[in-house]
Amino acid sequence: MITVDKLHKRYGDVIAVNDVSFSVSPGEIVGFLGPNGAGKSTTMRMISGFITPTSGTVEVMGHNVQTAPTAAKRCIGYLPEGAPAYAEMTTKRFLHFVAEARGMSPANARSATDAVTEQLNLQSIFTRPIENLSKGFKRRVGLAAALIDDPKVLILDEPTDGLDPNQKHEVRQLISGVATDKIVIISTHILEEVEAVCSRALFISKGRVVADDTPTALVKRSKFHNALRIETDHVDQSLVKALQSLPSVQQVIPEGGALVLLPSDSATIQTEVQKFAAGRGLAWTNIHTMSGKLEDVFRSLTESEEAA
Ligand SMILES: Nc1ncnc2c1ncn2[C@@H]1O[C@H](COP(=O)(O)OP(=O)(O)O)[C@@H](O)[C@H]1O
């Protein structure tokens, strides 16, 4: 378990983290989602024991991070933002170094290095200096270092930031693959990443947690939940007006050549819109019910936070 209780971090006048509380159980992959400056990295650094909270407590697998930092850190694999590593070391040397720094004997460090090298497919770059590696490989070396002693808790700060779409996909798959028996916390400002990887999302805005739920439950809070998206070749103002006047349609929003119909009654909107088309001899090129948009939920939650 990780238990975070009333965590605060202040830098001079800046309150980076403001009264954050949550707990995480094994098997959960929690996404910290928020814009730059929201307090994601600061929270992760406090959980990992790299900086001291101004107030509040963190417990990791029963160890208080402030009073028993060594025991707590032993349970945690931490990939800092940007995945820093010693550039001039080879992959092999670096992983071995990290393993020994984690308290392993030279022999255990060697076998642990071999194990993560295989797990993350690093054989081809095993003897190359880290400074010569592509961004994707560098990030994987960082992940390997975080995983070196099979920690129960993985804390990954923006693990896919700056990678191309294929590399992002690869790193997400690696994370999902290693996550089964662990607690994983990853931060990101990419909404689709949370939907792709996480079982739970914490929206963070201005140092506070403004939502804590599954991505599926969060998406249902969207005004686009159960909206109908229709495509037709005949979009014009009169069509928009006519659709708008249907009782089950609350609002019509043009969206890139399509129309999105927000429901006032999600149970009947589909039937009514199909009937409407049939009555006019119109054919929809495409029609589907939307699950919602996480982006829209995030924006409305952070806006109400601003207004508060
Ligand atoms: N060492 C520091 N000194 C002063 N301010 C800091 C420091 N670290 C972070 N901050 C401030 O705290 C806030 C949260 O930063 P951070 O946790 O890095 O956000 P995120 O990771 O969500 O982008 C920002 O306003 C940032 O400028």
Ligand SMILES: [Mg+2]
């Ligand atoms: Mg950050």
